[in-house]
Amino acid sequence: xxxxxxxxxxxxxxAAALANEIGLPNLTLALLxxxxxxxxxxxxxxxxxxxxxxxxxxxxxxxxLAGAMAGTxxxxxxxxxxxxxxxxxxxxxxxxxxxxxRLDEAATRALAPIFALIASYGIPDTGRVHAxxxxxxxxxxxxxxxxxxxxxLPDKLDDTFALLISALETGLQSAPEHTRHQ
Amino acid sequence: xxxxxxxxxxxxxxAAALANEIGLPNLTLALLxxxxxxxxxxxxxxxxxxxxxxxxxxxxxxxxLAGAMAGTxxxxxxxxxxxxxxxxxxxxxxxxxxxxxRLDEAATRALAPIFALIASYGIPDTGRVHAxxxxxxxxxxxxxxxxxxxxxLPDKLDDTFALLISALETGLQSAPEHTRHQ
DNA sequence: TGACGAAAGCTAATGATGTTAGCTAACCTC
DNA sequence: GAGGTTAGCTAACATCATTAGCTTTCGTCA
Numbered sequence: 477x478x479x480x481x482x483x484x485x486x487x488x489x490x491a492a493a494l495a496n497e498i499g500l501p502n503l504t505l506a507l508l509x510x511x512x513x514x515x516x517x518x519x520x521x522x523x524x525x526x527x528x529x530x531x532x533x534x535x536x537x538x539x540x541l542a543g544a545m546a547g548t549x550x551x552x553x554x555x556x557x558x559x560x561x562x563x564x565x566x567x568x569x570x571x572x573x574x575x576x577x578r579l580d581e582a583a584t585r586a587l588a589p590i591f592a593l594i595a596s597y598g599i600p601d602t603g604r605v606h607a608x609x610x611x612x613x614x615x616x617x618x619x620x621x622x623x624x625x626x627x628x629l630p631d632k633l634d635d636t637f638a639l640l641i642s643a644l645e646t647g648l649q650s651a652p653e654h655t656r657h658q
Numbered sequence: 659x660x661x662x663x664x665x666x667x668x669x670x671x672x673a674a675a676l677a678n679e680i681g682l683p684n685l686t687l688a689l690l691x692x693x694x695x696x697x698x699x700x701x702x703x704x705x706x707x708x709x710x711x712x713x714x715x716x717x718x719x720x721x722x723l724a725g726a727m728a729g730t731x732x733x734x735x736x737x738x739x740x741x742x743x744x745x746x747x748x749x750x751x752x753x754x755x756x757x758x759x760r761l762d763e764a765a766t767r768a769l770a771p772i773f774a775l776i777a778s779y780g781i782p783d784t785g786r787v788h789a790x791x792x793x794x795x796x797x798x799x800x801x802x803x804x805x806x807x808x809x810x811l812p813d814k815l816d817d818t819f820a821l822l823i824s825a826l827e828t829g830l831q832s833a834p835e836h837t838r839h840q
Numbered sequence: 841t842g843a844c845g846a847a848a849g850c851t852a853a854t855g856a857t858g859t860t861a862g863c864t865a866a867c868c869t870c
Numbered sequence: 871g872a873g874g875t876t877a878g879c880t881a882a883c884a885t886c887a888t889t890a891g892c893t894t895t896c897g898t899c900a
Binding site for chain 4: 661662696703704
C-alpha cells in the first residue's frame with residue numbers, strides 16, 4: 477500500500493478547501509480523511525485533533541485577511557480586500573471570527589492596516605479604538621450576512637457594499653467631534 | 659416514576675436558556691435532557707430532533723428581535739433594542755442568523771421596523787434595500803463581534819455603539835445622492 | 841547495496857452523540 | 871374504576887472524534 481504523502485500543510489490546505497465547499501460547521505475529520513484518501517486516525521499524524529485543525533483554519537483566516545488588507549491604501553481598497561478575501565474563503569473567515577486567545581497576536585497584526593487607515597483620518601487617539609470597532613462592525617456584518625446568505629436575494633450587493641463604504645467614510649469623518657465628548 | 663411534565667414550549671425554553679448559557683455550538687440533546695431530568699430519546703416526544711430544535715430557536719430569535727424593535731421609533735431606539743435583545747439572548751440571536759427558507763416569513767416581519775425607519779429618512783425607493791442592508795450590516799456586525807467576544811476588551815462598548823449609530827445616521831443621510839446613481 | 845530506525849498509515853477499540861423502535865406505566869376521560 | 875392515549879423509558883444502531891498499538895514504507899548511513 478503506497479503512502480499518501482501527507483503533510484500538516486497539505487491537511488490544512490485540504491481542510492480549508494473542503495470547509496469552503498461544504499461550510500465550516502459541516503467539516504468533519506471523517507470527510508476530510510475520505511477526501512485525502514486516508515483513514516481518519518491517520519490525520520492525527522499531522523494535526524492534533526479537530527479543535528487544533530479549526531485553530532489552524534482560524535489562523536489562516538486571520539493571516540489571509542491581514543495579507544489581503546496589508547497592501548491597500550484608503551478605506552474603499554481596504555474594505556474591498558476584506559470582502560474579497562472573506563467571500564473567497566468563507567470557512568477560514570468564519571473560523572477566524574471565533575474568539576481564541578491564541579489568535580490575539582495574529583489578530584493584532586491583522587488590525588494594523590485598519591489602525592493605520594484611521595490615523596490618516598485625523599481621528600484623535602481617544603477615538604481610534606471606537607473607529608476601529610465601527611469599521612470592523614460594518615465590514616464583518618456585511619461579509620457575515622453575505623457569506624451566510626443572510627441577505628435575501630444577492631441582487632446588487634456590490635452596490636450596497638459601495639454605499640456602505642461611503643456611508644462609513646462620511647460617518648467616520650463626523651466622528652471626531654463625538655469622540656471628544658467622552 | 660413520576661412524569662417530568664414536559665411540553666414542546668418547555669423544551670424549547672430550556673434549550674434557549676441552556677444555549678444562552680453555554681453557547682449555541684455547545685448545545686446538545688444529551689445536555690438538554692440532563693438539564694430537564696429526562697433521557698435524551700424522551701425529547702423526541704416534544705421536538706423532532708436537533709435540527710428542528712435549532713429551527714425553533716432561530717424562530718424565537720427572529721420573533722424576539724422583531725418584538726424588540728417593533729415598538730421603537732428612531733434609529734437609536736431601534737438599534738439599542740436590537741443590541742439589547744441579542745446580548746440578552748445570544749444563542750437565539752445566533753440561531754436566527756443561519757439562512758433557512760422556513761425563516762423567510764418571520765424575517766420579513768422582523769425587517770418591517772427597519773424599512774419603516776428608512777421610509778422616514780426620505781430615502782427613495784431604489785435605495786431602501788441598500789439602506790436596510792447597511793443598517794443590518796452595522797447592527798449585526800457589532801452585535802456579532804460583541805457576543806462572540808470579537809472585540810478585545812469590552813471597554814466602553816456602549817460608547818462605541820453610540821458612535822456607530824450616529825455614524826450610521828450621518829452616513830445614511832448622505833446616501834440618497836448615491837442611490838440615485840444606479 | 842543492505843540494514844536500521846523513524847514515522848506514515850492502518851486496524852481495533854472506546855466513548856459521546858443523534859436517532860429509531862418498541863415497551864411500560866402514568867394520566868385523562870368516560 | 872376501566873381503557874385508551876402518550877410521556878418517558880431501555881435497547882440498539884450509525885456516525886464521529888480519539889487513543890493504542892501494529893505494520894510497512896521510506897530515508898539514511900554503514
